[in-house]
Amino acid sequence: MLWNRPGGIFAMPSRVVKAKSTLRSKGDHDGNSLRKAFYEIRELIVHGRLSPGAWIVEADLARHLSMSRTPVRSALHWLQREGYVIERKNARKSRMIVAPLTKEDAGELYSIIGHVEGLAGRRTAMLPKAQRAEITARLKSFNTQLRQILTAKDSRSAGIFDIDRNFHHCIIERGAGPRLLALHKSIEPQAERYWRLYASSIINDLHLSVAEHDEIIAAITAGDAGRVEQGLQANWQNGCTRLARVIEIFGERGSW
Amino acid sequence: MLWNRPGGIFAMPSRVVKAKSTLRSKGDHDGNSLRKAFYEIRELIVHGRLSPGAWIVEADLARHLSMSRTPVRSALHWLQREGYVIERKNARKSRMIVAPLTKEDAGELYSIIGHVEGLAGRRTAMLPKAQRAEITARLKSFNTQLRQILTAKDSRSAGIFDIDRNFHHCIIERGAGPRLLALHKSIEPQAERYWRLYASSIINDLHLSVAEHDEIIAAITAGDAGRVEQGLQANWQNGCTRLARVIEIFGERGSW
DNA sequence: GTATGCAAGATTGTAGACAATCTGTATATT
C-alpha cells in the first residue's frame, strides 16, 4: 500500500479515517508500544514476576510483549532512570538487572516518598474547607475498607495494596502540581514493590497504618498543613521500620 | 517461561584487554552514544541554545550530534521523563517541544528541589563533627568566591552558576544516598535552566543568596539538622520569589 | 587437576529502511 511515493497514482480517499481493518504489515503499530512496554515491564517488576536481581534480556522481553527490541529498549532506559532497573557496567556494554531490594534502599526510598507526599499533603491541607471535606470523606471510606479487611482477617490481601494506594493518591492528586505528581507517580510504584514482595509486614501491622491514616484525616479536616505533612512522613517512616524488620528476617532479595 | 537466569557471579578470568585499534565500520560506536546524546541535548536546553517552546526534530539533532536517530530518540525520552521536554500529543503521534519556562512551573520546581536538598542536608548535618568541618571549609571557600564576584562587580557571571551549584552539591553529596542523589541530579539542572535564562534575577540579588548560604554553613557547623533543612528550603524559596519577579517583568518563555 | 587460550553463541548498541501520520500548499470546483 503505497501512500506517498513519487508516483502516487493511487487515488486514496484522502482524509478518510482508516478502518481498523487496515492490514499492518509491520508489527502492531498502535503508535504507542513504548508506553505499553514501560508499563508492562514495570508491572512485571513491581509484582515480582521479574525477580530482584534477575538479569534482563531485551530480546526476551520483546518476544514476551510481541514487539521489537527498539521500544523495549527505550522502556528499559526509562525504568533504569527511575530506579527499577540498574546497570551493571562493564567497560562499554551494560547489563541490565532488576534492581535488588535492600534494607538500605528501602530506607532511602521511603524517606523520599514520605517527603514528597508530605510536600503535596501540605498543599492539600490548605485547600478550601469544602474541598477538604470532600477529600476526607473519600479517605474515610478507604480507611473503613481497610478496617473491614482487618477485622474479617480476610487473607485475600490483594485489595489492600490498591486501597492504600488510593488513599495516598487521593491526597496527593489535589495538592501536587504536575511536576510533583509525576515525581510521585514514578516513585510510588517502587515503594509498592517493597510492599508486595514483603507483603507479610503490611498485613500484620495493618492496624497501625490504619490508625496513622486516621490522624492524617484529622489533620486535613483541621486544615493543619504541618500536621498533615508530619502525619504522612510518619506513616512512611513507620512503614519503613516495619518493613525493615521483615527484611531483617527474610533477607534482602536480589543482592548478592 | 523462564524469567530468572540463575545469576551467578564468577571471578572473571583475567582477560586480555583488547587493543583499541579495532576498526569500526559503522559510526563512532563508542558504545555510549545515548549518554552523550542525553547530556549534550540537556546542555543545549539548560543553556538556552534550544529555546523553551522550540519544536524538536529528532533527525536534526541526530545530524547535529553526528549519530543516528536511535540514541537521540532514547535520549529524548529520558529528557521527557525528567521534564526537560514535553510531549504535544496528537492522537498517535507526538511532537516534542522544549519545556517552556513558566512562573508556575518554577514555583513547583524550586519547592521540590528545596525539599530534596533539605532532606539531604538534614543528614549532612548529622555527620560526625570532623566531616562537617571539612564540608563547611569548602562551603566557606565557595561563598568567598561569590563575595569576590559580588564586590568586583564582575560581570563575567559565567562562573556564578558553577560556584553556586558546587556549593549545593557539596552539601548534597554527603548526605544523600544514591537514590536521592540521582533525584537531585535530575532536578537540579532544571532549576539551573531558570537561573541561566533569567540570569539578571540572580546577579542583582546575589548578596541575599550569599547571606543565606552563611546561615546554612552556620547550621551545619552547629549540627542542627532542622536548621540546615530550613536554611536550604529558604534559600530556594527566596530564590524562587526573586525569580518570580523577573519572570513577571520579562515574561514567560515558550508558552503561548 | 588447574590454568590458559580459542571458538561459538549470546547480547547489546547503532544505523538505516520503511510504514504511518501530520501539515502545508497548490489545484480544482463553485
Place this chain on the structure above:
DNA sequence: AATATACAGATTGTCTACAATCTTGCATAC
C-alpha cells in the same frame, strides 16, 4: 474569491540488520 480536495514533503514510530562485545564452554598444555 472562497472553500474543499489532493498531493507532496516532513516527521515520527517501529522493525530488522549488522557489527562490536561479552560470556561460556571446551580443548589443550602444564
